[in-house]
Amino acid sequence: MREITFIDAIREAYEEEMRRDNSVFIVGQDVRGAIFPHTKGLVEEFGPERIVDTPIAESGMYGVAFGAAQEGMRPVCDFMFGGFSYVTFSECSVTTGQYHFLHGSQHPLPLVITAGVGTGQRLANDHAMSIHGTFAHHPGIKVAMPSTPYDAKGMFKSAIRDNNPVVIPWHMGIMMLKGEVPELGDDYVVPLGVADIKREGSDVTVLANSLQLQHALTVAEKLAGELSVEVIDPRSFVPFDMDTLLTSLEKTNRLVVVDEDWESGGFAATVSARVMEQGFDLLDAPVTRVTLPNMPVPGGYMEEYVAPNPERIEAAIRAVCA
């Protein structure tokens, strides 16, 4: 199979979906100029009416996407950096999530929110934070994040075809990660709401996503022979595939949740609580989280002292296996 980068996989998803469905369009800031290469060259093929640049005015930009979706279009709204979505947070979380409910389930809102997120680029603060946990807190929105080029293409296509609002950020730390992806024109999708066991193991389960998934796989490989580490990629946070996780815990009885988000009130906390509620008797050790401490993500070289990394993941694995 051919190998392409993670960011190119997203672009291929855009291209194929825009060719397949004329109602799909992209709205954002500098998407024509392609600050990130997932929109590179799109304006040449699809024209300025479907690759829409807006001023730096997120509320207005998101208003375009929201209104278009109300009218049956399938917009992809690119916030460039995840933290910027909070400028119009009331609209894109509360209003968006509750729209379908408030209209008696009569009016779907098929839109996609995306943005680059995460550490690894030393960009700091709102340029380096995660947003999946915050969006997952709000009912009515699907939240997912791909970890490999294959998943990126398949999940973006699923997100665009979904009739619900889908928040699907992508992690800048794996932007150039290469991986196998089917040939162009092979129209596969990766369904939302299905986790993926990226590596099988029997001693401990590590739940990790995006850049942290890569770290978890590195650690699993390092510990091979000493500890058998099962690495699960949730892929979707809402809906979350609890069955895959509980099935894994039946075997391993130990869980480390790696989540590149702040410790307080994050997705890792939600998973820990659900495992305690639904799988208490499966646990042979307390669920352990590896997260960002509750402080702003610092810029430059300081980033690595805050972000989860292979060393911290290994320490957590050893702690639950003690």
Add this chain to the structure above:
Amino acid sequence: MAIDYTMPKLAMAMNEGVINQWLVEEGAYVEKGQELATVETEKVAYDVESPEAGYLHIVVAEGETVPCETLIARFAETEAELATLQSAGDTPAAVAANEAEQAAPVAASSTPQLTDSSARVIASPLARRLARDANLNLHGVTGTGPGGRIVKRDVLPLLAAPQTSDAVLARVPFTGMRKTIADRMTASLQSTAQLSGNWESDITAMMAFRQEYVRREAELGTRVSVNALIARAIAYAIKQVPIANSCLENDEIVIYRSINLGVAVSVPGVGEYDSGLMVGVVHGIENMGLAELDLSMKAVVERLRTGQATAEDTSGATITLSSTAGAGPPGLTSTPVLNSPNTALVGPSTPIERPVVVDGEVCVRTLMPISFTFDHRVMDGEPAARFMRALHDCLEHPELMMA
């Protein structure tokens, strides 16, 4: 001057103890009376209180088993002295050398205060579930997880092997109470010269005598049991033959003034097919009336069966009563195993109606089969025979119970 602290002898039958946990860190200052460590014997775990104040220097680490009176820690008066102790590094050899000169005064000064401890079992949810499913009690299971937590790997070896064969009904782990019983029975049979005598006593009069008590159950506050009467008869026989109330301890036969009656009590074992056995102890029965004796015996048995037993309830027996009455077939003769280090054990069983010649006439009487097991190292045949005769006499003539 540093004060030594030795493994306390918490019960007469305690020969060694395990330091489950030091409750105070090395080098920390402890107050007199502060809880110092959890010490476990074959039967019970105790929290021992510090007999002294000072800076604690730990000599014997957690998890180690040492004989009673072995140096396990020292109390330093000052931090400087603590540093000296720590740098000296007590070795077993140094400890042995110390022991000779210091053992006697130390034993007296460091008799610990006992506090009742029903230690909380720390186990993972999974370990608890596995134990629950297998009807296993996690008390006494050693945890190897962080902080001594009992985790899956500690429970798995205790579980019955998967029932792959129809030939196996169940597997009972040969650990815990089962192992303790096995060790004690084997040690008793292998290290003593025990033998049993069997006879039958006519208890027709005693049963009529008991009826007077049973009829007054409300006034007495208890339905006086046959066991209470047998206990009184044992006390009568001991008065005639005191050496039956003794223990062989080290190089001495210790004959006791007070009668602490050990009572063998069956308790649940592990799972459906195992049984358990404990010996409860009623102290000082020679001073008790029948009702008080009966109430005391029942209280000890109740505490044993509900896991509420105190140290006193399980230690210090000077003679043992092991009855199979009601459980065994009428007329059963048996040779019960001695409860070491006791010299003697009385083993009554289920009475049987027999034709008996009384005053030249054949009549039906109630006869109770009874055994007397004794350690011939301590007690010869002549005193043993006299003891059996005295016991028989009292059982057949219950008015002697007042003697």
